[in-house]
Amino acid sequence: MSRKLVKCISILTLAFSTYCNADVKLPRLISDNMVLQRDTEISLWGWAEPNEKVTVHFDGQLVGSVQSDAKRWSIKLKPQPAGTKHLIQITANNTITINNVAFGEVWLASGQSNMVLPMERVKERYPRDIAEAHYPDIRHFTVPTVYNFKSAQADYPIVQWQELSPESVMKFSATAFFFARDLYETYQVPIGVINASVGGSPVEAWMSEEALIGFPKPHAEAKLFQNDSHIKAIQDADKARSDNWYTDINNRDAGLAEKWYKPEFDDKNWQPFTLPGFWEDQKVAPMNGVVWFRKTIDVPKSMAGKRAKLMMGAIVDADTIYINGIEVGNTTYQYPPRRYTVPKGVLVAGKNVIAIRVINNRGKGGFVADKPYWLGKPNAHINLTGIWQFKVSVLADELPNQNFIQYKPTGLFNAMIAPALDYKIKGVIWYQGESNTGNPFNYQALFSNMIKDWRNHFNQQSLPFLYVQLANFMETSNHPKPSNWAELREQQRLTLNLPNTAMAAIIDSGEWNDIHPLNKYAPGHRLALAAQNIAYHNKKTVYSGPQITTIEEKHGALFLDFTHTGGGLVAKDGDLQGFAIAAKDGKFVWAKAKIIGQQIKVWHNSVSAPVKVRYAWADNPANANLYNKEGLPASPFQANLTPTQ
Template sequence: MLRKRLLRSVSSYALLLLSIAVAVPCQAELKLSPIFGDSMVIQRDEPVHVWGWTSPNTKVTATIAGHLADATSDSTGRFDLKLDALPAGGPHQLEIQADEKRVFSDVLVGEVWVCSGQSNMGFTVGNSNDADLETLTAKYPNLRLISVPQVGTQEPQNDFKGKWEACTPQTVKDFSGVGYFFGRQLHQTLDVPVGLIDNAWGGSSAEAWVPRDVLESDGKYGELLERWDTLAKTYDHDAEVAKWNDRMAKWKADGQKGNRPRAPQNQLNGQHRPANLYNGVLNPIIGYTICGAIWYQGESNAGRAYQYRDLFPLMIQTWRNAWGQGDFPFYWVQLADFRNESEAPSESDWAELREAQTMTMARLPATGEAVITDLGEAADIHPKNKQDVAKRLARWALANQYGYDVPFHSPTMKSMTVEGNKAIVKFDHVGRGLDTFDVKTPIGFTIAGEDKKFVEATAKIVGKDTVEVTADSIETPVAVRFAWADNPVANVQSADGLRMTPFRTDEWPGLTVDAVK
């Protein structure tokens, strides 16, 4: 009898607890992208976009420096609001109130730039020239850094593991060299806080930074997508790991002779599959108010350079559309000189990729290119001089975003005319005039006649913006090229020290005209 009464009491207590739980609605956790955090930098002079997730149909308020904004979450719990633009300064405190409150401290207001691309953007300060000296002096409490971990996926991500940190000798070592040196130049010049967001992934292909539906709707990438779809159906990563384990066992049994077998990487989760990086490392930060983006990529797409003519501007425009900030500035690094120098004029996929990059400036506004055919290393695809690369990018930003009167644009080919056996080439963006580096004779020009066979040319600067090109074997010139090689030997620049943009005047099919995969 006592046992039955006890059971009834326990059951009644359990029902009471259940009724209380039902009567008190569960509170949803207030969630934001980790791009919002302590020590972050928010963009000055622009409305500050704040977004996140909470309970559906819930009022959300955000306050900072006396400014308040509110919104109501939608049926999924997503909310978006914009705070009034703020001048550079801080530190401030950002409070966001919904079902619960989040408070972020030490918030600065300044300039925010995304640093993206492949390994040459990811190449760290600790691996760059004078790494020891650079890290020793990296003491900039108002220069803030955050990195997005490498996640490749077909599913859009809203979260990542990362946090903002002040720039110190300890935090800067593993940060993007180009990103840091670019941000440092802005910070020192503008004297305002600067925030840098690094989401570069070594070896990444441009199509991995574009959503799947955009590639599908464009219509030019069917074969590329079909190849990946086939791989997704047939690739067995577990089987590849099993094969690697067998190779490892044999390697060990043979006394570890030769190179250690390389572990297989799951290509489906990697940095080449279309849309993987857009979803994994870009989506979590899309919408964070920025000034612009810097980009260093192209090596992985050089074999499909003609395709890059459309793919690269498509990627940039897709980012801009998703961000909803209009045509924010987008500046990139043209491919450096790499591989062996050619003994005679020849075709080059790297030259074709550089050409595709240059073409993008005519396709999209607020874009620019840092020419670095003098800063590469023949035997290393990762040249260590990231300081000068960053300075050339910074010139674009300082001139176009911040109003400084500094040279920024490399000379570009404008037109070619023929006078007898001479090709007369005129250039735009020559600054104080065309000049040469090291020796007075212009080097790097080739010339062709009707047979389309290029030979080394003799070149002469005959005016501020004009070069005369000839060759004894060419009676009637048809085309001129400059720095058209993987590793061009070329020395023409502006008097301001900005290297001439590689070019060709012909449109003859090259190595990659039919490459689509």
């Protein structure tokens, strides 16, 4: 036999052997430190070559063997009580050992940026919670942002379960952390959180194609984005527009060319600007482009040469900050808090110059009010609010909006929810809605369909689904007027018609100037209260603020009945406020309101025949103060005398 023929036979033999004895593989979810749902039969699954024998041992005991079917295998593990430090071995051509397995409660956390927002972003508010986050029995699995419009994905990219510690908690969703910690401290069982959430995502992105069939516009859009060339054309056009815009302003920026950030630069002819504030509000013409700001400060000898914290609030849209000509911080978009560290050796005793280059690509540009602006330490710092000098360097056209491909219908469901569908879970926590406020009126239909669709796909028809209502946001208003944020809150409230759902109202926990409020304890804690009642069947737990049920007219006033009154209705901090009524003409006026037992009477002398009532109906309802005695706020609502309420 020739050497060439022997070599060919050897290659073919090796290929056949590899095909017949390929290594078994597991999904990312089934890995070290994972939490499996207790007290229920669960599936372990993975991939191997067709007809390959796969054997599973649990804590040294044989669970069983199975042959893979069309490369996929699955085997059942009987219900296990809560516990930790279990070992699972899976053997085929190879052996995989899964260490430190826990059985407890598995929760899927999803939604948009307020569910994404990690503890690192709120570290100044919760330093003690972070320092004391020694909870090895709380584990989290954070899914990276991925999308697919063509089909449901079988697995996630590289990611792993992590035990909760003061170090790992920094990447843990803040809302999910407070939720998981509350449940752990209540039930003392391991808690696993699968965090599959994406900032800015609308509800349509989290729906399967089947769930969108009754919604022609998003369904058609989902079909359109199954075309790779369509996606590439959009991405290429977006990139070209963005690159051209930024290249143009950078090339025309005299501040960069002339080094306006240098301390020796002469800014005596610059104009004054009061920080914080937006330049449009300070009689500077509305504009997009580049504006530079400078301020000279006195630094004491005690701070000279030392590291320092620079807190520059929030800036719209992007910034680069220099101290004494040295760059100390850069952020490329408006939402993150500007928390920069000034390195050793930058600050000098006496005069120091801070220069800020701000790029605004659309809307109002400037510095957000009611945020921290200082240099030094929290308890010993130099205040940076007040008069600065500014100069416009570049005027530019508005940068067109980017098409965020990951926000398109079905993409996130296919890539971030589908890989978990065989993983038994206790329930879902959801924090989303801000991205649907542009068109809130069909949100209930979309959201309800999504919940039912997830229950079908998880094959858990009674799956608890707990969600957060939109927080108060934007400027307060003294007059009843239309509000898309109020409309979407109402759509969220109406979704409670689905069984095994609960809503955490946080109308008292937002910030007027930040779509990402720092108070993440309130939504996490209130979701945990809802879980106790809905998922753990502790019916004594008061888990919601008052919810409107019925409305009746008597002698020119409306009488409202509520559920979830707990120990009773209360008006927090003064007289009951936040109610508006209207007659058939639909013109709402602020009304008087009074608690009478378990009812609320609402009236106004100018409205003799009221038929409609609203509560906390505004983007940011400043005076909404209806609570139950347990301290949970009432949900905003609108109601009519007709059955349409």
